[in-house]
């Protein structure tokens with residue numbers, strides 16, 4: 658059997674969320690007891706909490722929602738590239754472009770150790786030029802272990818806009834700590850949430866046969 662890496666953050670009350678967003682919460686609506694045969698829960702979550710896919714609706718009013726997005730970008734061969742050496746922002750010179758050649762899905766590892774317990778305002782963003790070059794090479798999905806492609810304080814979202822121009826899809830908040838660089842099969846499907854600008858995903862990498 659081929660090995661599977663779970664590259665998703667656990668979702669729980671303490672999962673770091675974008676500043677100002679409400680915490681993730683799991684509620685109990687029913688518990689097993691006299692007259693009740695089941696436990697039943699519900700959840701409340703910011704859509705950009707944990708490991709998630711941005712829908713184009715996040716960065717454009719005419720963009721599709723999670724329910725309406727093609728699924729192709731989120732499933733298939735991918736390459737994981739180590740860019741831990743990048744300073745502040747991933748620039749064109751930080752990427753091993755030979756490793757990218759031919760890939761339709763590219764995941765970038767920026768963290769030495771993923772910050773599971775605190776919000777990191779200084780995450781490593783990605784330059785719009787990098788996205789444009791990836792798009793020009795036929796890449797359809799960009800993934801990162803950072804909370805966003807653009808810096809937390811950005812109001813122009815240049816990298817997201819470059820994704821829009823190339824009609825790519827985005828995964829954010831991946832956990833890539835224990836995964837060697839190289840090629841894998843990616844599966845990270847957004848939920849079919851009508852009108853949603855983002856969705857949690859269960860992201861996995863599977864060793865290629």
Ligand SMILES: N[C@@H](CC(=O)c1ccccc1NC=O)C(=O)O
Nearest residue numbers: 675678705711804805806807829
């Ligand atoms: N663009 C970010 C998310 C984002 O910008 C955001 C998420 C939640 C609440 C506010 C946000 N941005 C406000 O300027 C992302 O990459 O998904």
Ligand SMILES: [Zn+2]
Nearest residue numbers: 705711829855
């Ligand atoms: Zn997001």
Ligand SMILES: [Zn+2]
Nearest residue numbers: 711805806829
């Ligand atoms: Zn985003």
